[in-house]
Structures are given as structure tokens and as C-alpha cells.
Amino acid sequence: MTADIAIEERAAAELRREVARQFGRSLHIRTLDTGSCAACEQEIRLLAAPHYDLHRLGFFFTPAPRHADMLLVTGPMIRAFAVAASKTYEAMPEPKLVVATGACALGGVYPDDAFTYGRVDGVLPVDVWIPGCPPSPLALLQGLLVAVGRLAEKVSGLSFIARSPEGAHEDATAGGAA
């Protein structure tokens, strides 16, 4: 248990530093269930519990995809759910990240068949995979750490060029990504 706490604290500190460095204030997560067994959802909810307290790390859950930087997706992507999943993804602003969460989302529980795509990247472009059935909150934290790095890469890859109505280019950023 002591070793667990040490790992947890180290991961937490690293995560806090990364979120602060990359995003200044906070990073917002929207969850999406595409056919889970409900256990992955419970582990995600526990991230906000006192043992893990995701908020102290600068992460927040948001119900609105339009406020979300990251989509945490569980389940094997039921075909009947694909439209809802795509709409949720499209509603998110750039830069955005998809994190496939749990064995179902990775392709380890259901095959690609008439009911499901068998994995999340059948429909959404996945950036980070978190294995586990379900992944424990600690594994989720580790996955979020990787995801923050990926999101940082995406941010630095953006050009931030907006077009004026006449078609002339103008630099809209002056370096602010947070």
C-alpha cells in the first residue's frame, strides 16, 4: 500500500506539472460510454473521489463536449451509437484528444461484427489507449499523463492562422494556446 501511495503521489505531481505547463489552468474531460459494462464508468467516477481527487491536478469533468479538451471513451463502439459518438466528437473544439479506455475500447472484448465495431478507433481517431478491464483509477491517471503529452504535441502543431473575409491571412495567435 505504501508503494502504491508513493507511485500515486509521483504520478500526481508529474501530472500537475504537465497540466500547469501546457494548459495554464485546467484540462476538461468529457466521458463517453459506447457500450461498456458499467465498471469502467465506476472507475472513472472514482477519479474524483478523495483517494485520487483529480481536481487537485487541474483536471475537471465537463458535461459539455464544447468545453472538453479530451474525450475519455469506454466500450466497444456499438454500431447504433456511432452517430452519437461522432456528434460528440465533432462538437469538441480543436485541439482535442480521444482516449480509448478499457479492454472493450481497445478491441479485447468484442469482435468487429454486426453489433459493434469492436473498438473505438472504428469510428473515432484514438490518440491514447488505456488497457485494463477495467483500468484502475491509477492506470487511468497514468493514461491521462500520456494524453496530456499528446495534447501538448497537438497544440504545438497547430498553425493558428485565421482567414479574413477577403482571404488574406492573419496570425491569430501570438502564442496563446491555453
Add this chain to the structure above:
Amino acid sequence: MTVTGTTPLSAVAAAADTQGPVVVTDVSAADLAGITKEVARAPGARLADMFADGTDPVMLRLVWALDSDQRYLITQTPIDTDDYPALSDIAPAAFVEECEIYEQFGVRPVGGKPLNRVAIPPPLGQGDIDLPRLGRAPAELPQDVHAPHVVGGQAFEFPFGPVRQVGVESLYYGLVTSGEEVVDLYMFTWHKHRGLEWRTQGKTPAQALFHVERAEGLGAVANGWAFASAAEAALGIEPSAPAQRCRAIALELERLYNHAAAIAALCQACGLAVGRAAAEIALEQLHRLNAAVFGHRYLFGVVDIGGAVVTPDTQALRAGLPDAYGELRRGGEALLATNSFVDRLEATGTVTEEAARRLGLVGPVARASGVAVDTRLDHCYGPYPGQLRLPAGQPGGDALARLKVMLDEVAASVSLVNALLDPVGLEQVGGSDLPGRSGPRSNTSGCEHSANTPVRTRPGRPTGRSGLGWAESSRGESLAWVELDSDGLIRRARLRPAAVRNWRGFDDACRSQNVFTDIPIIEASFWLTVAGLAR
């Protein structure tokens, strides 16, 4: 061999002392309505499930729980035509299954009542998604039927979902409202339907168990146990006593973490952050305890066909359980002493005793409405002794009654785990140690039958053996039916987690003079899963 008698109930009586806990009897299509009426009226009988299999003819099976008789009665009726008597007119609990059977097997109740879609989504622009079925397709797919607009012209529908709050399962609600009051509520769940019964076909029970546990991860032990029992009955094998005890310990740990999660969700729904944090501390402790004792936070992989895979680390269990329980008990007592919280739950989401019986509800939802059903007491299985005593439940039927039932059951589960660790002490398993609760309920008649006696099948059937299994999940009775072919592969498996029964009480609870903001509270107090329903 099936049991015969002039009626199914006389067949049950005739079978007394000679048969196992499951009686199977044939009923002709012509007699089905009359016999359903007779059994539905019998005291202590409830319709626990209804399902079909085959194509020519479609075999319609009704599973009746005769709780006071400690037996299940299965009636099986071959349907040669396209329809059968409208059983939901007699036993309203059958409506969901009538819809499901039409979708999967193409036979419908007579009378042309509108049926809802259950697993097959409506066309999404490119025509119907053609999903594999368990039987033959219906002549015409059901219309996408909405709830009746009972206040014509004055109500409107408010669609909600399938993507909902953070960290909760996808579900589509149709809310019919006149502004604030919930006039009606209906649900569509095809967004989560994974075809699990279809997936089991052609597999060995051991192979299928992987998906059965994942049908509803928060009920992996109970659903796995029910399924394993059904397969064991079909195979004619019985797990050893230590394996049964191991399953029973895991089952109580599953109940404990689910009740803790429900209490946390109730606090969240009421905006009580301190209460939620306290419950989540206990919840995380319980998950860590599961991992220490059985090697998995959600107890996957404990149950096996014919036994249990994992031997529990009893030392870790003895060391860790008191702390987690203490945390949960203190939190529960504080909640019951918090008037603003108690007031919010009182009279919210009321399910009357009449509705609970009519809809065949089970588990804490039924027990909080004065319907004391619990398969650990009413149907013999597992290592439970004749003198097992468990909390009887609560009257009231509201969210507060459901919370009290859960708190009572937390205490009883801890006692039961301790007793299972020390089998000699099983007789002392008691009910609540919380003040102001109704007394415990006992199984005074004891366990008369040998559990897992193979269910008799029809003589001369070309295919092999079948069996019914059950277990008392944290949400109530979980049932499973397995029929094997001559190679020992699954021909038909029916999975009926408790969520399948209890969601049908949810819209009743939401309608009973509630407003929008009550819905999350009611949902938390039911603590069901969409996964268990849309399996």
C-alpha cells in the same frame, strides 16, 4: 421428463419432495392464457422471466418464482402460429418481453397492441441496421412507439441522451412533461445492446462466461453465478461446498461495493459533497479489498463453471473488511441524521407495493416497497443455511426507504461474510445492527431441495440438457437459463440480470408526482445498470 398434472400448480404440488427446486411443465397454446391467469393469482407467485427459443415452433417459456414454495415453475408452450395470447394483459410484467420476443422471434401477442423496439435501433438514415437474431425476423419491425401523451395538447416530449452526465452510462430518456412535472418517461436502450445472448450460442459454458461476466460488470459475480448454476444444472454437476462459500463471499463483497456506490451516487444527486466523499472513501476501500482478497477490483474471474477459480485471501478479508464497513456505517449514520438529505429523499420516487408486485420487481427496490423477496431465503442455492436471517426490508417505497434497505443490507452482508469465513457461525447471521429497522427475516423452513438438481427437459427432444440458475445480486434476483446441445455447446442461453426487471419500475417511480430534478435521485436509489438491461 417434465412434471405433469391437471394444472401447473397441481403439478408443482405433485412434485413436492420428489423434484428439485425447478419444475418444468408443458402447457398448450390453447391453455396458456387460462393457466397464466391461474398462476398469476396464486399467492407468492411472481413472473420472474419470459423468453423464447427456436423457430419452428417457437418455444415460449414463462419462469414463475413460487417464493413461498421455494421453487421455480417453468411453463413451456410451443407456438405454431404468428401470435399467442397477450400475456401482459394478465401479467403486466410481461410487456417488455413481449416486445423483445417479437423482435427476435417474429411472434407477437394477439390484439395488435403497439410494441416498442428493444434491441434493434430505428433506421438511422440508411434503413434498419440488420442485426443477427435469436430466431426469425418479424414480418414488420415494431414502430418507434413513444409513451402515450396522457395530457393531450398540454404536454411535450423532452429527449435526453443517449450521451448523458459525466461518468454515467449512455441511455436515452424520453421525458413527457407539462413544464416541470414528469408526466411520463420512456427509455430506449439499443445504444448499448451488445447481443450477448446471441454471442453465447455455439460456445461452451466456460467460454461464454467471459462475456456473461461483462454483460454487467457491476454484477459479474451474481450473473456469473446464476449462469454457472444453470450450466451446472444442465451438465448435472454440483460445485463443492468450499467453492459455494467462495462464491457467496464474493457475492456479498459485490453487494457491499454496489451499495456503497449507490449511496455515493445518492449524495451526488442531492449535491451533498461531504456525504459523497465519505461513501467514495468506503467504496475505494472496498474495491481495494476485492483486489486483495480475490485479485480483481470488480471480482471478475472468481466464478467458474463447476466451482470457483480463486481461493479468497481470508487473512486480507478479515483485516480489511472492518475498516471499510466502519467507514460506510459511520457515513450512513451521518446521512440519516442529516435532515436536509433525508427530506430530499422522502416521498421521492415512490414505488407502491402494488406496483412492485404488478411489475415483478426484485431486490432492494422491491424490499423497500414492502415486498420481501430474496432468493437467498426463498430459493435454495449456494451455502446458505436453513436458519439464515436477513433484513426483511422497509415500507414506504421511496428513495429514503431504498437507502435504509441498503444500509441494513450492508450490515447483514458483513455479518454473512464473517459467518461464511466461519461456517459454524452461519446460524448466527443476523439482520441489522442499525437502530429503528424492522426485524430480520428468516428462512425457517430450511432448504429442502438439493440446489442444482438438473431440470427435466421434454422427452424426446432432439437436443440435450437444460438448466435454470439464480443468485441474489445487489440489485435482486439474477436468473439464467442454459440449454446445451449434444456436444455440450450452448444452444440457447437466457441472461436475466435484476436490472431487466427493475428498470420497468423506474418510469412508475419517476411519474409519481416528481419533477425533473428528482430523476437523478431516483436513478441513484434504484442503482441499476443500462448494461444489465441492454445486454
